[in-house]
Amino acid sequence: MKTDVLIIGSGCAGLISALHLPKDKKITVITKRNVERSDSFLAQGGMCMLDDESDYDAYFEDTLKAGHYENDKKSVELMIKNSKELAEELVGLGVRFTRNEDGSFDFTREGGHSKPRILFYKDITGREITEKLWEEAKKRPNIEIVEYKKMVDLLIKDNECFGAVIKDNSERATEEEFVNRDHGKISVVFADYVILATGGIGGLYVNSTNFRNLTGDAVALALIHDIKTKDINYIQVHPTTFFTEEVEDRNFLISESVRGEGAKLLDKNGERFVDELLPRDILTAKILEQMEKDGTKHVWEDLRTIPEEELKSHFPNIVRHCKEKGYDVFKEPIPVVPAQHYYMGGIAVNYNSKTSCDRLYAVGETACNGVHGKNRLASNSLLESMVFAKNAALEISESYKEQRSEITLPDLSLYEDSEKLERIYGEKVLRAIDEADKYDNDENAKLVRSKISRKYNY
Incomplete structure (x- = not known):
């Protein structure tokens, strides 16, 4: 041809x-x-x-x-x-x-x-x-x-x-x-x-x-x-992807925009531990460090700091995915973990x-x-x-x-x-x-x- x-x-x-x-x-x-x-x-x-x-x-x-x-x-x-x-x-x-x-x-x-x-x-x-x-x-x-x-x-x-x-x-x-x-x-x-x-x-x-x-x-x-x-x-490793024990085709991304609009990252005790708007590589290192300190496979991301209507209009796909996985972003934090993201x-x-x-x-x-x-x-x-x-x-x-x-x-x-x-x-x-x-x-x-x-x- x-x-x-x-x-x-x-x-x-x-x-x-x-x-x-x-x-x-x-x-x-x-x-x-x-x-x-x-x-x-x-x-x-x-x-x-x-x-x-x-x-x-x-x-x-x-x-x-x-x-x-x-x-x-x-x-x-x-x-x-x-x-x-x-x-x-x-x-x-x-x-x-x-x-x-x-x-x-x-x-x-x-x-x-x-x-x-x-x-x-x-x-x-x-x-x-x-x-x-x-x-x-x-x-x-x-x-x-x-x-x-x-x-x-x-x-x-x-x-x-x-x-x-x-x-x-x-x-x-x-x-x-x-x-x-x-x-x-x-x-x-x-x-x-x-x-x-x-x-x-x-x-x-x-x-x-x-x-x-x-x-x-x-x-x-x-x-x-x-x-x-x-x-x-x-x-590049992205700081926040949805954590699941299930085997999936890819890790679902929790967009940086969520943190840009005010979402907070929490440790196992529900305490904020980092500036969420740090560059990706630095934030990833902080999250991995916290996971090791806590002895956990993930940290938590709290989207409840964002107005409900804004969450629905700006992040409908994220809201839907979390719901499918059993998490209500309007009522509870979601588990997130770093994953390879970009080259x-x-x-x-x-x-x-x-x-x-x-x-x-x-x-x-x-x-x-x-x-x-x-x-x-x-x-x-x-x-x-x-x-x-x-x-x-x-x-x-x-x-x-x-x-x-x-x-x-x-x-x-x-x-x-x-x-x-x-x-x-x-x-x-x-x-x-x-x-x-x-x-x-x-x-x-x-x-x-x-x-x-x-x-x-x-």
């Missing part, structure tokens, strides 16, 4: 890339599962936006402070300065953000922010954005979206990308889903350009807010093909999301342009992923050249054992993280990472 641009991943970054590529080019988007299995779909809190230039310096400083001043300042500048234009574009596509009575945007605040600057829609902001991008992409005749196909290798020769090896993943589909069931068929997709938008690495951890299918495939392939990576051990590291890219390999781009959580530094500021993820994904699409559009070289095909039988491949790729990423940790002097960060159990122990 031949396409013009192959996009691996259907989250916000992959979809907005597709929408900004030339309409006369054939764009193929493949996704490992379905659109609802991307982390973009899960994002609760919101998306930051610079509403007033007077807030620029504070927003810039908040981002750098959260990132321990290891951020790439140019990346931070580009993200912030493009935030309003992106928000307006999303509204133009039908995305709803909560507004005040006068029609102006209603902004919320989360940990690490010095003021409210986060756009949101209830507690399903990511779903709202992803669905609207998905709907727009489906309208475009030049964009083909193929579900239940996974990338198992990249076609690379002389540091140039020619496409990818794709394997059918339809065994993961439910009986109710209408998909082309090719029963593990392996095929090759040639492309002039490839954009990697495969999300994070949460599937490599036992406790994560990510879907289990997000296993860092693109990062593993970058390591295998000697494509540059950056900050590969920079992993600041990834495939190294420039400001236009170009990797060190020709004709290959990486966007979203797969990529690392240094914007987050060592720790991501809350609600910068959706913004960053779309700003730099647009940049990738625009650069490809402006400098488009057809691929005229040829490449020898690999032995496709090498990709038949999916479980073996997944383990090889997963261990490749985890080994690289451990190797980078040897040179990381941040003992607190390493301690937090060490307390989050992994899927593989090599």
